[in-house]
Amino acid sequence: MALQAAALVPSSFSFAKEGKSGKDSGLFGVSLADQLKSDFSYSSLKSKKPFSLIQREIGFRNGEIRAETIAATPSVTRAAPAGKKTLRQGTVVITGASSGLGLATAKALAETGKWHVIMACRDFLKAERAAKSAGMAKENYSIMHLDLASLDSVRQFVDNFKRSGRPLDVLVCNAAVYFPTAKEPTYTAEGFELSVGTNHLGHFLLSRLLLDELNKSDYPSKRLIIVGSITGNTNTLAGNVPPKANLGDMRGLAGGLNGLNTSSMIDGGDFDGAKAYKDSKVCNMLTMQEFHRRYHEDTGITFASLYPGCIATTGLFREHIPLFRTLFPPFQKYITKGYVSEDEAGKRLAQVVSDPSLTKSGVYWSWNKDSASFENQLSEEASNPGKARKVWELSEKLVGLA
Ligand code: NDP
């Protein structure tokens, strides 16, 4: 156990630092009793290549993918029995569907036969292999190239999608990167720190550009889902493991996160990969709420976020030290009991995509011990409307929408 704790405690983590020694304060000053109650409730491009080279590669891959997409995606409308209206097959775009949560969700939706899944992935071959090994039937998915670490690629994806002639019924912003051990920041094609650039800014542009497509859909329940996480929420035990998410006054975001004339971190501080990831998740959850405030009433689109549980085995931890990767799954399974399998997490996200009872907009979903969904509380920062508006306004400048 001592070994486990050593590998799981981040270098900046110290019980003394949190300074709470009262009997009831529990870890990090959060009452353990309270936490247990709520925790069940809460229960690469590291681009060193020149931009022009990346563009050429993307162009080439797009050509390849378009051909494949057209070949693999006959427009499917399910035949309705005479006199009975049957819901047509829905189309859902899932970013980062080549592994982990995205793949498990794609699989869960594809096997119902009710969904055509567009796997929006940066690595076409990896996505194709993943879909095949997950046993997804060819007619229920297609793959389109999307590299969220390049705004040109995001725009190209949106153009390709529009040209495909498919409706857009649900968009799932799922892809993410996490660089917990990086000493120095790496950057997207446009020069944004890579985790916030990919997880937040790439998705921000994608969802803004696809909003019209969603709005045009005649599907009975149109949804935009942005995957969040417990670790961005400082009202939880997990969210109190240092470094904690904190957007501060967003001076780094305002400056473009480029590490040159401004910090690579949203709050303007020194680079910290784990914090950058958690900050990006706060931006994801704030963006979902800002979408809800701006567009739900007029469009009827459901905007939602979620914490699917701790899927401790996914590729998200690929950059972590090997000892962490070995110990994290048993730690989550047996100690925190926050662990969830990829399959189970995929079913949860699939519910947020298609369950008729999860149509409420502006909600951050979580699942309890019995795997029942409930509306969870976000932290003060992750639910602050002023911060949401500021993230929105600064982000739209950075991605060229304002
Ligand atoms: P994975 O690493 O398994 O999946 C991440 C996916 O994102 C991969 O398909 C990856 O592609 C893709 N991706 C990364 N960078 C880009 C990019 N530039 N452009 C396009 N796609 C990209 O991790 P998870 O499945 O765990 O993560 C999925 C989501 O779940 C994330 O939003 C994460 O924050 C969230 N989450 C995860 C938790 C967990 O415990 N694992 C807990 C809470 C939330 P490739 O295969 O090519 O690398």
Ligand code: PMR
């Ligand atoms: Mg956590 C109920 C307690 C709980 C839960 C649900 C998580 C989820 N974590 C919990 C507790 C703890 N973690 C405790 C007490 C520690 C200190 C020993 C701890 C440590 C820890 C580390 C070092 N945890 C981590 C890391 C990571 O590198 C992961 C991370 O922050 O990624 C950003 C992580 C996570 N813990 C979680 C979840 C879901 C993650 C990762 C994924 C994410 O938020 O997307």
